[in-house]
Amino acid sequence: MYSVLYVDDEAELLEICKLFLELEGQFSVDTLTSAEEALTLIQSKNYDAIISDYQMPEMDGIAFLKQVRGSGNTIPFILFTGRGREEIVIQALNEGADFYLQKGGEPRSQFTELGHKIRSAVSRKKAEEELKTARDVLEDRVRQRTADLYTANLQLQSEIETRKQTDSALRESEERFRILIEKAPEAILLFDMDLDRYIDANARAEQLFGCSRQQLLDAGPQQFYLADQFDGLPFRETVIEHRKRALAGAELVFERRIRNARGEDRIVEVRLVHLPSSTKKLIRSSFVDITDRKRFEVALKESEERYRAIVEHDYRSMFENIQDVFYRTDAKGILTLITPSGARLLGYAGTDEMIGRAATEYYADPVQRDRFLTSLKMKGAVSNSEITLKRKDGALVIVSTSSHVYYDASGSYAGVEGIFRDITRFKRVQEELRQSEEKYRILVMHSQDGAFLMQDGILQFCNEAFAAMIGCNPADIIGTPVPDLIAPEDREMVMERQRSRLAGASLEESYEFRMLHRDKTTRVPVILSVGIGTFKNRPAVIGTVRDVTKEREREYALRESEEKYRALVESSFDGIVIHQDGVIVFANATAASLIGAGSADEVVGKPILSFVHPEFRQVVIQRMHTAIGEAQPVITEKFLRTDGIAIDVDVAAVPFVWKNRPAVHVVFRDISERKRAEEALMERERKIRAVFDSTYQFTAIMTPDGILTDVNSTALGYGGVQLPEVINRPFRETTWWRGNAERVQRLKDAIGEAASGKFIRYEVGLQGIGNTTMFFDFSIKPVFDQNGKVALLIAEARDITDRKRTEDAFCLTSKKLGILSGITRHDINNQLLALRSYLALLETKGGDPVSGEYFRKAKTSAESISAMIQFTGEYESIGINTPVWQNLRTLVETVIRQAPVGTILVKNDLPAGAEVYADPLIVKVFYNLMENAVRHGENVTTIRFSGEERNGGYRVVYEDDGAGVLSKDKERIFERGFGKNTGLGLFLCREILSITGITIRETSEPGNGARFEMTVPNGKYRI
Secondary structure, eight states, rough: OOEEEESOHHHHHHHHHHHHHHHSEEEEEESOOOOHHHHHTTSHHHHHEEOOOSOOOEEEEEEHHHHHHHTTTOOEEEEESSSOHHHHHHHHHHOOOSEEEESSSHHHHHHHHHHHHHHHHHHHHHHHHHHHHHHHHHHHHHHHHHHHHHHHHHHHHHHHHHHHHHHHHHHHHHHHHHHHHHHOOSSEEETTTTTTEEEEEHHHHHHTTTTTTHHHHHHHHGBBBBBTTTTTHHHHHHHHHHHHHHHOOOOEEEEEEEEOTSOOOEEEEOOOOOOESSSSEEEEEEEEHHHHHHHHOOOOOHHHHHHHHHHHHHHHHHHHHHHEEEEEEETTOOEEEEEHHHHHHHSSSSSTTTTTSSSGGGSSHHHHHHHHHHHHHHSSSEEEEEEEEEOOSOEEEEEEEEEEEOOTTTTEEEEEEEEEEOOOHHHHHHHHHHHHHHHHHHHHHHHSSSSEETTTTTTEEEEEEHHHHOOOOOHHTTBBBBBBBHHHHHHHHHHHHHHHTTTTTTOOOOOEEEETTTSSOOOOEEEEEEEEEETTTTEEEEEEEEEEEEHHHHHHHHHHHHHHHHHHHHHSSSSSEETTTTEEEOOOOOHHTTOOSGGGGTTTTGGGGGGGGGGHHHHHHHHHHTTTTTTTEEEEEEEEOOOTTTEEEEEEEEEETTTTEEEEEEEEOOOOHHHHHHHHHHHHHHHHHHHHHHOOEEEEETTTTOOEEEEEEHHHHHHOOOHHHHSSSSSSGSSTTTTTTHHHHHHHHHHHHHHHTTOEEEEEEEEGGGEEEEEEEEEEEHHHHHHHHTEEEEEEEOOOOHHHHHHHHHHHHHHHHHHHHHHHHHHHHHHHHHHHHHHHHHHHHHOOOHHHHHHHHHHHHHHHHHHHHHHHHHHHTTTTTTOOEEHHHHHHHHHHHOOOOOOOEEEEEOOOOEEEEEEEHHHHHHHHHHHHHHHHHOOOOEEEEEEEEEEEEEEEEESSSSSSSGGGGEEEEEEEESSSSOOOHHHHHHHHHHHHTOEEEEEOOSSSEEEEEEETTTSSSOO
C-alpha cells in the first residue's frame, strides 16, 4: 500500500483523484488544499509520495517543491497541473520534481498514468536509497582498504629509501676507497683472507711489476720475489705468517728484492696493514720502489770511501773554498755540517753560528721544509729542487738543491745531506725574461693584425688574428708551407718578392695580395708589411698582414651606392635639382619635364629663381641661405614653367656637396591635380556635413576601439554638449550613456562585436538634457577598408520613444489579459477534469442504454471543451517569444525522443548546421507532423525529413509512407476545426511558421503517403 499526500486548491479535484487512485486498492490518499498545511503535516507523518497542483494561492507548486527540497526531504514529488508551459516543466524538473503530469484528457487513462508515475517514483527512490546504502558500505570498505594500502606503501617507501641511502653510502665509500687506491703513489694490492686470494690491484702495481692487473691477482706479487733476500729468510714461508700478524693488528714493514715481468731487478719496501671491514678480512700490501735510493746509498758510501782515501789531505781546503754549499742535518733536523760558503750566502759570521740549530730556522716557509722532507723520504733523493731560504737579515734567497737521505750503520734513517746553489739572480733574470715574453705574447696575440714568422718557406709561428683571417686556428696551420696559404693567382708573385728580399733586394715593405681561405674558394685581400729577422740563429721573414676585406667592401658599396643614387634620381617621379650659388648645376629628366624644358641641359646653368613664381621668390631666397647649413621642411609654393604656366609644387631642400663645394639639393613634386582634388573634396565634405548634421536621427563615427571621432548636431543637441567635449573620448564615457553600468557594458560588448565585423542592433534608453531618458533603435555598423579590415564604426540611434510607450502599454494590457486568460483556463480545466472524472465514475456504475448514450455525448462535449481550452492556451503563446535561430537537425532529433513513434523508422537527412529563424514553438510543428502520422497514417513504417536550397529560399520536406492525404483535403487540413480529432493541429502549425514568413503546404501524390513542404524565405535560414 502506497501512502500519498495530494495538495490542490480545488477540493473537487482532491476528491476525484482520491476516488480514482484508491479504486486500485494500492494507494491511501490524504488531501489538503494548502501547501503551508502540507509542509506542517509532512513533518509529523511519513508519506511515500506527494502530488501537488502548480497554480495555488499563497504558495504555488514550485515554491512548495522548493520548501520540501530545501528541508532536505527527498520524497518523490509529482507536479499535477493544468499549466502546460514548457518553462514551468523545466523549472519543476530543475527544482527536483520526479515527474510532471498535465491535467486533461480521458480521466481513467490520466489517473492510471498518475498511479504508474507514483509507483515508478517510489520504486526509483527505494532503489536509489538501497544503492546509496550499498555505495556507502563499498566506499567505507574502499576507504579502509586505501588507508591500509597507504600505510603499507609509506612503510615500504621508508624501507626502500633507507636501503637506497645505505646502498648509496656503501657505493660512495667504495668509490672513495677505489679512488684512494688508484691515486696512491705506491703500488697497492688487496688480499681477501676468507677467499685466500688477491682481489684488487692499482695501476701503480701494474707499472711496478710490469704485468697486467689480472696476472697479479692470479699469482700474486710473490711470483716476482727473488730467492736471495736481505734477511736470508725463506720468504714464501713467511708470507702466511706476515698476513696473520697484520690481521692481528701489527703493521709490518720490510724490504724485498724482485725481478719484474720486464726483467728489471728492483728493491721494494713492503708494508702490510689490516683494513677494518664489517664483512671481509682484508690485508693491504703496499710496495714502494726504493731501488734508486738503495743505489744512491751504495754509491754514496763507495764514493765517500774512495774520495776519503784520495782527497783526505785536500778535503779541508776544498770544504773551506767550495762555491756551492754542502750541508748535513741529523735525524732530528739539526744542522750538523755546512761549508763556509753557506755562512757567507746566508749572512752569518761563520759556520759555528749556524751549526746546532734547527734547519727550519733557515727556511722562509717551514711548511716548505716539511714537503721537502716528505718528498725525500718517499723518493730517497731529489735533484734541482727549488727552495727559498732566509738570510740572517731576513732577506730571501732562492737556491737549487740536490739532496738525499742517509742511514746509519744499522740501516736506520740518520738525516739529510746535499748541496745547494744560489739561483736568486738567475730567477730574477728568468722572471724578467718571462715578463718580457708575456708582454710580447699579449701584444702579438691581441693584435688586430695578423702576425707571422716564416723560415724556409714554412710557417713557424702566427697569432690568432692571422689564422682567423683564413678560418683556422694557429695550431691548424703552423708547420704548413706558406705558399699553400696564398691564393694560387698571387702565389708566384708573393714568393718571388720574398726570395728577392732574402737575396738582399730593396723592395717596398708593404703591398697587397690575396690569402686563400680554408674553404679553398674564398679569397681574403690583405696588405702585407714584412721584414727580415732571425729565428734560431738563422734568417727568417717576420711580418704582419691586415685584412682589408671590409675596406674593399666599403669601396664597392660606395660605388654601388653612387650608381643606385644616380639610377634612383634619374628614374624618380619627383623633380630633383642641385643649385650652387643660386645657379642650377644638375637636374634630372623629371625636373626638366615638370618645368616644360626639352631636356636637363636646357635647365642646367640657369638661375634657380627664374623658375620660382614671383609671389614666392622672397621665401625661396630666405630658404636658400638657410639650406646651406640645415635641411628645410616641405612647403607648398608655385613654380613657373618655361611656357609661363604656374604649377603648384611641394618642395624640400637639404644641404649637399657638389664637387667639394656647398650646394643645395632640392626635391619638388607637381601637386596641381592634387590641389584641385582637395578643393573638390572639401566642397563635398561641406555638403556631407550639412546632411550629417541635419538628419533627425543621432549619428556618430568611432574608431574600431570605440573612440568617438565625430557626432552630428542632433545628438549634441539632445545631450546638451559641444563637439570638443566628446570628441576623441571613449563613446561609452560620453553624456548619453552615464548613470547605468549595465547599459555601458552592453555598449562596450556591442563595440567589440562590431569591431569584429558584425552589424549590431538593439534598443536602448539614452540620457538627455535634465536627465531625461528617451528610447532609441540603436545600431553599430562596421565599415571595411580595401583589405577587408574594419576601418571605422558608424553608430545610429532613431527615436522610438512613442512606439516604446505604445508597446509597453500593449504589453501591460496583454500581460493582464494573459493572466486573466490563464486563470480562467486553469479554473475551467479543473472543473472540466472534475466533470469528466465524475462522468467516468458514473459510467462505471452502468445503467439503461439511453442513459449510457447520454453519458457518452456528455463525455464527448467535455472532451471538445477541453481541446478548445487547450487550443486557446497554445494559440495565445504563438508570437509571444522572440524568434531565434534553431538547428533543424537538432529539432528533429529532440522530437523523435518525445513523439510516440513506436516502431516507425524516422530518417533525419537534414544537413548538419542548417538553421532557420523561427518562433520557439516550431518544435510543436515537427511534433504534430509525426503525431499525425501515428494517428492517421494507418500503416506508416518510415518517416523522412530532408532539406535543400531552392529558388532563393530553403525547403524543408516531411515525407511518410502512410495513407496520405486526399487531393480535395490538401488545403482544408490547415483550416481550424478540420479533421478527426480537434482539428487544430495543422492550423496551429501554419500560424507558428507564418510568424517569420515560413509557409507550409501538402504536396504528395495520391497513394504515395503524406508530403509536407515548408518553404523558408531568404534571410531566414543559414547553412
